[in-house]
């Protein structure tokens with residue numbers, strides 16, 4: 001969607017919609033962003049006949065006048081222009097009333113958006129032993145998950161996503177499915193569990209036998225081997241860290257990848273990876289749509305940093321926080337056992353300090369946590385040096401957790417920035433820098449002997465197998481992805497939103513990075529727990 005204008009189609013209520021009628025209402029069909037309809041049912045049937053995929057749908061009960069920007073769209077910050085297209089029938093023009101409840105569905109694309117005549121088949125789960133006594137085997141097309149669950153009495157209903165889960169009809173014959181799985185970006189605990197559960201889910205729930213593993217990330221589509229995957233092959237891979245398919249950065253060539261998908265006759269693509277990977281998945285989906293291929297593209301969000309927007313938490317994060325406890329514990333034991341011990345533990349987190357924040361909150365042994373979102377300073381009143389000295393005086397030891405992206409303003413050299421193959425900035429080591437600064441300060445300024453222990457467990461926290469919680473979470477993600485692809489959705493990412501799994505448009509999770517919000521309560525909870533400086537009141 002363009003950020004500078006929002007084109008809207010408003011459908012009149014109770015109109016027997018016909019394809020040609022709809023087309024005649026649309027003056028700019030190529031640039032439609034929002035569809036307003038009088039009921040969810042009308043919305044769902046209408047969307048299938050449109051010659052484009054509007055990104056947002058909104059059922060409303062009746063119309064009187066054209067909606068204002070704030071009435072129709074809660075994510076106001078994205079809109080800088082408002083250019084509604086008035087939809088008219090011969091006898092009525094259509095608009096929105098003041099009693100609008102503010103419901104917005106941010107929907108995911110469906111294969112029928114560009115392949116309207118695709119046949120459907122009954123979902124094999126109807127006859128599945130596993131679901132034999134489940135009350136509601138299938139998720140209704142009207143089930144949605146609210147983006148915000150803390151609301152005020154009169155606030156609009158707000159943004160919703162489609163609830164994930166099996167649908168009554170599927171858009172693939174199981175015996176005709178040729179699925180593939182690819183893993184991209186950095187490692188994360190649980191990748192193998194997701195692979196395992198996609199394979200088992202496709203096989204056990206839908207009777208799909210034809211599943212390929214693409215080796216070595218995106219570039220693997222055109223430059224590496226593939227491996228056949230079956231429940232037997234993936235049976236115990238969840239016990240291992242890493243990815244059995246291997247991963248890589250860079251090498252995303254949309255055309256080559258989609259050519260390869262076509263050449264191999266693949267019709268379901270499962271893509272496991274972080275923000276970069278999801279951007280790549282979106283490009284693949286768009287190319288698939290352009291070529292009008294019967295191919296579902298499903299993203300499973302993966303990142304140790306928990307920096308993916310919209311979803312509650314990314315898989316593997318919980319395991320990483322747990323694993324980080326071991327490093328923090330080691331630092332604490334070391335510094336507690338010596339005179340003036342200063343322990344520094346560097347944890348991952350390029351732009352988001354979630355691992356550092358949660359590891360600190362969980363541990364209770366951390367005196368100070370430094371994250372990218374909260375700038376810190378060393379010297380003077382309220383600075384880090386003063387705090388370390390005070391804690392050494394009180395406790396004779398101090399433990400600092402620093403996220404790799406913290407304090408980059410001190411160590412980055414913008415002129416000589418290095419990047420990895422995906423274009424991510426390679427960050428200079430803040431842990432080493434901090435260690436040296438603290439050592440120098442106490443040796444030369446304070447003339448005080450300290451005992452420095454620097455621990456860098458970065459890769460150790462992400463190379464482990466996932467814990468019990470993440471294993472279960474990975475299963476839900478994988479099964480949701482399989483249900484979504486079988487139901488013909490495409491260009492979607494799966495993930496929990498307020499604890500309920502949903503299908504989220506890929507672009508929605510890539511347009512922003514999830515960061516620790518200093519204005520939210522969680523950071524305040526950490527500050528209240530460590531009693532560390534806020535670094536907000538620097539005196540020059």
Ligand SMILES: Nc1ncnc2c1ncn2[C@@H]1O[C@H](COP(=O)(O)OP(=O)(O)OP(=O)(O)O)[C@@H](O)[C@H]1O
Nearest residue numbers: 185186249250252273274275276277279280303422
């Ligand atoms: N904007 C983009 N468009 C297309 N492909 C992209 C884009 N950004 C990254 N990719 C591709 O996605 C893959 C993974 O990207 P990246 O290395 O940034 O990791 P990631 O998915 O963000 O995971 P993590 O941050 O957890 O390591 C790479 O193969 C890269 O080429």
Ligand SMILES: O=P(O)(O)OC[C@H]1O[C@](O)(CO)[C@@H](O)[C@@H]1O
Nearest residue numbers: 186187303304305348349350420
């Ligand atoms: O060294 P690699 O494998 O490129 O990965 C390191 C990066 O990957 C992440 O784990 C995820 O993006 C970052 O926290 C870290 O900077």
Ligand SMILES: [Mg+2]
Nearest residue numbers: 185274275276
């Ligand atoms: Mg990333």
